[in-house]
Amino acid sequence: MSVKTVATRPFAGQKPGTSGLRKKVKVFSQPGYLENFVQSIFDTLNGQQGQTLVLGGDGRYFNDVAIQIILRMAAAAGFGRVLVGQGGILSTPAASAVIRKRAAFGGIILSASHNPGGVEGDFGIKYNLANGGPANETFTDAVYQRTQGITEYRYVEADDIDLSRLGETRIGAMTVEVIDPVADYAELLESLFDFERIAALLARPGFRMRFDAMHAVTGPYAKALLERRLGAPAGTVVNGTPLADFGGGHPDPNPVYAADLVNAMADPGLGLSFGAASDGDGDRNMIVGSNFIVSPSDSLAILTANYSLIPAYAKGLAGVARSMPTSCAVDRVAADFGIPCFETPTGWKFFGSLLDAGKATLCGEESSGTGSNHVREKDGLWAVLYWLNILAARNESVEQIVRAHWQKYGRNVYSRHDYEGVESAKAEAMFTALRGKLPTLAGQTIGGMRVRMADDFSYTDPVDGARSEHQGVRILLEDGSRVVFRLSGTGTEGATIRLYLERYVADPAQHSVPTQQALAPLIALAESVAQITATTGRTKPDVIS
Ligand code: G6P
Ligand code: ZN
Numbered sequence: 001m002s003v004k005t006v007a008t009r010p011f012a013g014q015k016p017g018t019s020g021l022r023k024k025v026k027v028f029s030q031p032g033y034l035e036n037f038v039q040s041i042f043d044t045l046n047g048q049q050g051q052t053l054v055l056g057g058d059g060r061y062f063n064d065v066a067i068q069i070i071l072r073m074a075a076a077a078g079f080g081r082v083l084v085g086q087g088g089i090l091s092t093p094a095a096s097a098v099i100r101k102r103a104a105f106g107g108i109i110l111s112a113s114h115n116p117g118g119v120e121g122d123f124g125i126k127y128n129l130a131n132g133g134p135a136n137e138t139f140t141d142a143v144y145q146r147t148q149g150i151t152e153y154r155y156v157e158a159d160d161i162d163l164s165r166l167g168e169t170r171i172g173a174m175t176v177e178v179i180d181p182v183a184d185y186a187e188l189l190e191s192l193f194d195f196e197r198i199a200a201l202l203a204r205p206g207f208r209m210r211f212d213a214m215h216a217v218t219g220p221y222a223k224a225l226l227e228r229r230l231g232a233p234a235g236t237v238v239n240g241t242p243l244a245d246f247g248g249g250h251p252d253p254n255p256v257y258a259a260d261l262v263n264a265m266a267d268p269g270l271g272l273s274f275g276a277a278s279d280g281d282g283d284r285n286m287i288v289g290s291n292f293i294v295s296p297s298d299s300l301a302i303l304t305a306n307y308s309l310i311p312a313y314a315k316g317l318a319g320v321a322r323s324m325p326t327s328c329a330v331d332r333v334a335a336d337f338g339i340p341c342f343e344t345p346t347g348w349k350f351f352g353s354l355l356d357a358g359k360a361t362l363c364g365e366e367s368s369g370t371g372s373n374h375v376r377e378k379d380g381l382w383a384v385l386y387w388l389n390i391l392a393a394r395n396e397s398v399e400q401i402v403r404a405h406w407q408k409y410g411r412n413v414y415s416r417h418d419y420e421g422v423e424s425a426k427a428e429a430m431f432t433a434l435r436g437k438l439p440t441l442a443g444q445t446i447g448g449m450r451v452r453m454a455d456d457f458s459y460t461d462p463v464d465g466a467r468s469e470h471q472g473v474r475i476l477l478e479d480g481s482r483v484v485f486r487l488s489g490t491g492t493e494g495a496t497i498r499l500y501l502e503r504y505v506a507d508p509a510q511h512s513v514p515t516q517q518a519l520a521p522l523i524a525l526a527e528s529v530a531q532i533t534a535t536t537g538r539t540k541p542d543v544i545s
Contacts, residue, residue: 001172001173003156004157006035007152008036008039008153014144016140016144017490018488019126019347019348020109020111021124022112022115022490022492024121024122024492025119025123035069035073035155036153038125039154040144042077044146048078048079048105050078052079052082052083054082054098054099054128055084056084056110057111058089058092058217059088059089059242059244060111060280061117061119061121061123062123063110063244072155075174076154080174081175082176083098083179084178085181086163086164086165086181087181089242090109091217091218091281092282092377093283093371093375093381094184095107095128096128096133096379097184097188097374098179099130099132100131100375100376102184104130106129110125111126111281113281114253114257114284115490115491116251117245118245118246119245122492131352131376132377133352133355138466161178165178166179182224186229188374189381191312192311193312193385193388197389197392197393198388200392202230202232206273209273210275211226211236211238211276211278212260213237213277214247214277216242216281217281218278219237220240220242221282221381222240225385226384251280252279252284252368253279253368255293256545258286261276261286265289265292274287276380278381279368283369285299285370285381285383285384286368287299289398290398291399292402295327296326296368296370297326297327297330298327298405300320300322300326301327301329301412302390303370304333305336305405306390309389309394313362317339318340318359318361319361320361320362321350321362323343323346323366324457324459324484325500333409342354345468345472348363348371351376352376353463353464354463355373355376356376359463366416370386407508410504411505411506412505413503415500415515415516415544415545417499417501418497419497419542420543424495427494428495430531433530447525449477450478452476452478454476456472456474457471457472457473458471480503481503482500483522484498484499484500503519503522
């Protein structure tokens with residue numbers, strides 16, 4: 001076996017964000033760019049000799065090229081075996097499931113999640129640990145440090161591996177095993193839910209479902225689970241073939257980018273009762289009823305409230321966790337059940353230690369992610385099956401279930417406003433000014449609302465004590481409403497400012513007031529405190545979800 005060593009020089013900016021390193025394909029395809037980052041990961045690891053690595057991605061442009069490069073480098077790094085998804089495909093939750101089931105040392109997932117793909121689009125890479133979850137900040141910081149001092153990378157010379165055929169081949173001393181990307185994952189999901197009951201629901205004459213895979217990775221998974229194992233009619237899964245450029249679309253399941261699904265669900269002629277979509281790498285979800293969109297924060301609360309209907313969770317929940325900007329709807333359910341509710345910074349990696357320690361069973365985020373302790377990533381199809389299981393057991397529509405939930409717990413009216421592609425300097429200036437105001441806000445009355453507390457969220461992990469600062473500016477009002485500001489950690493162009501708005505409405509007579517109308521006073525307060533328009537020149541958000 002001949003290991004080649006190539007001299008290299010650091011690239012600036014190889015700093016992983018909320019979820020791994022994401023850059024334009026143009027940036028990633030520069031000679032040595034991917035290699036430097038992968039070598040920095042391998043140099044940061046300890047003890048991988050002879051161990052198993054899981055490798056796969058969401059099928060986006062450059063996935064295939066990157067996989068061949070990483071395979072040769074993994075051989076030089078001493079891995080004994082790499083499990084790679086057939087065709088280079090592994091959704092993020094499936095990668096997590098395989099890492100856990102096969103007791104792998106870790107995994108590399110190639111994805112920029114919900115960001116557009118294609119030659120002009122984005123690419124991304126992240127490392128997951130043996131628990132199946134994203135590496136923590138200590139690890140990603142160490143990788144970044146390494147990228148800034150790297151002088152060489154190593155690979156084993158070998159031909160490209162044929163990823164289309166299942167089975168084993170070798171690169172030097174390392175075995176490459178091409179695995180079915182769906183099997184382990186589908187089996188795991190089948191063990192959690194009542195498949196018989198769901199199959200009966202899908203066979204009911206009046207029930208019709210649509211799953212929009214957005215030309216991204218979940219197509220093969222959804223077809224296997226919904227159409228083959230559960231017997232939904234062929235065609236239930238739409239846009240189900242993964243394309244390298246996601247058909248030119250933006251594979252983010254929100255009302256703007258999944259407008260086709262939302263429109264179909266509002267079309268009485270189609271008679272659809274349940275709709276769902278997932279993102280580029282299969283970890284996000286959107287749930288839609290007939291002409292009714294479920295907000296992700298409400299979804300987490302409703303999944304929690306209905307745990308007893310799901311075989312895997314019926315014995316009880318240890319606790320729940322949500323990210324700070326996610327609405328407090330789930331807090332009310334947790335309080336009702338007398339279980340702990342953890343508030344973490346944005347990013348699934350923060351849930352990992354809670355799940356590992358058995359402190360939380362279900363987790364979720366406003367950014368369309370929900371999941372449980374079955375893997376260590378959020379899981380789009382898991383959420384879809386969980387909802388189907390609830391629908392099958394309760395025999396009510398999506399809207400009836402949500403409205404009944406609000407009736408019982410009150411409604412946490414919620415919205416997120418995104419200002420995308422803002423000039424970074426302007427966004428920074430806005431946050432600097434906003435942070436400067438924080439010490440004086442408490443006690444002030446703005447637009448008739450009194451500020452109870454204002455801070456920059458920080459978090460101490462209750463398990464390992466790790467501290468994370470500057471995780472988002474929050475303004476908490478006396479009536480329980482909240483306004484939160486964050487800079488996105490997943491974009492690749494300029495800065496994206498996120499404004500999260502939440503107001504608690506107990507009175508059922510007010511539950512049907514349109515969301516933006518109900519939140520109008522908070523929107524005005526946010527503008528007056530943060531001066532978004534004055535600083536950035538933007539008069540309205542690009543995406544409202
Ligand atoms: C990724 C992470 C999520 C996180 C989201 C936030 O999807 O996996 O856990 O909520 O990014 O993205 P943002 O763009 O708001 O930093
Ligand atoms: Zn994703």
